[in-house]
Amino acid sequence: MTLREDISFRSHYFDDPAAWRALARLLEEVFGIDVTLLDRLGGPDPTSVPFGWFDAAGACIANVTAFSLPLVVEGTEVRAAGLQSGAVRPDHRGQGLYRDVMKAALDYCDAEGFAAVALLTDTPGLYRRHGFEALAQHRFSGAAPSGGTARPTRRLDIALEADIALLRRLLEGRRPVSDRFAPRRQMEMFLFNAYLMPGLRLDLMDGDTVIAWQSAKDGGFELLDIVGARIPDLADILASLRIVPSRVLVHFAPDRLSWEGEALPDVEDLVLMLRAKSISRPARPFALPPMSAF
Template sequence: MPARDLTTEDLAAYRRLTAEAFGGVPSEVPAPFSPAQIPIGIDAAVVPGDERTMLAAGACIRRDEIALGGGTASCGGIGGLAVHPAHRGVGLFSELIDAALGRCAAEGMAFSMLYPSNPAIYRRHGYQLIARTHAIVLPLGELQRVARVPGRRTVAVTEHTMPRLRALYEELTAGDNGMLRRRGPLFPEGLPAAPWGAILLQDDEGRDRGYLSFSRISPGSDGAGLEVHEVLGRDREDLLALLHHLGSWSTVTYAARLRLRTEDPVLDLLPGGGLRTPDDIVPLVMMRLVDTARALRARPAPEHCRGTLDLWVEDTTPAAASCRAAGGWRVDVHDGAIEVEQLDPDAAPASLEGSLGRVELDVHAAALLLSGGRSLADARRLGLRAESDPPAERLLDAVLAGPRPSVMDAF
């Protein structure tokens, strides 16, 4: 049951398929596929015993780019994956996932990422849970206790100043793991659609120090009348200045729902004990290693790290043949860079010459570790295969160190 690229002629059929799977009513004039997406699908006519000309399954691959410890890696974001109810249970889901991963590999992507409602079915294809999105409900009156920070002022974000916000985002999240680079064509230039708004924070010299983005909403059951998308600043004082500004919203709404990164420094600055978590389903983020060599080369190495190790990745999932994750690589770390050379499996014992040792990972441990911010010990605590010679383990842990992954898909 081969998958194929979808075209403009398939738009209506794909929109009907996804509307039936996820809810809603498809538009009579469906929005065209984005140039930042690769839509693929499987025709019903290729299902044995069924000659109807309709779309049996479909998905879109986003051409994402993610931050990787100071580097940038290409990543296929899988979304809109749906199988028609009449064609479920015959293997089309696996067929479509494998085709999507094969296309990611052909496009030179290092990873694939998705936000699952059922993690188990994706785990069977090599996806590993790497992060969850975080949010808190913050009583805004408590922020009135945050003192004003001297030498800081706020500036409205307009069409004219939006490029400065984008540049600041790129700079402040460059050292993160997993954060989207938010570049075109996925993220077109200009302001996001209303009711989105934002303010920039400047110092007395006019240098941009941070920003706060938000949307005014109708209060829900948690009392939040403000959705705060991001609070980013260069340092602690900048974040305090932004929180002081956020407290000014207490005159018009009781609380804000604040989106956070995994290890967000904002949490260390919030006063009071009135913080709550929203009563929502926890959105999860899963990552699949598609190309081990590309994932390693995409990341710069810490300047102090030097050495060589042999990395072996085992992939026994159904999607193994679609990806370039399995195999062995000589990983040489020096002068802030990572060089990778594929090893001959038959020469594995001899390959240790000149190496600190051997690291052996299953594909789930490899996805967890190469996404950044986790150690081999973390992988073992999760029950994943992560075996290593101690010197090689210390080197790999040092190379992949950093904040745990965070994924925020919009400004």
């Protein structure tokens, strides 16, 4: 890394409120997202380690943040990391700053012994030079199953502290939603994504499982995630929600739902990329649940 007189490099700075706010301003400027919403939801992921360049006035001008992202891949536990909050202020691009913070983040992940590093991006070419490869994702579409058993449900409100506390407890002890590819823990991003999705519905089923879903414009049912120590059958979910949809679209591999759908290639702009040498890639169609997007 080249030392520069007019800017300074920092890492592990989330305990500095001014630096955290400076990163938030950078991300709002580049992406239009206010990450200070996390402060209302319990704070950023405590495993996060940011790497950033700051100017003399204290503005964050480039950043990448690494965090722990334990995964299940084809039934195997993988100690993985994720990278997020990668950004450079427009007036500081082309100076090698992003290359610096990426190298620092990847060196950290290697030193910590992470077996894989994942990220989401709309510019995959930028990361192939760092050893990342794109993974094809799918969504799963099919007819709604019938004959399920109805369980009691209650609608949760992401604006209520009691419901946030319940979600945090269930997220901490969740079962991965799929055996093919799924996070074992992704609490903060689930809560953050839930806050940002006005059409999202969170229903507590049987007192111990949260169903994250939304209605499609054509009368379909879209299942985004399931949080709990067990994964109920899709038929039981629909019976509990008391809906008979025209079709079902599941945004993760449905191997634990007692239901099969047609795997459709993902058409979203964001590409899931993985940097790993010693672990197998998913052998069957899969998707990262939208509630875990980072």
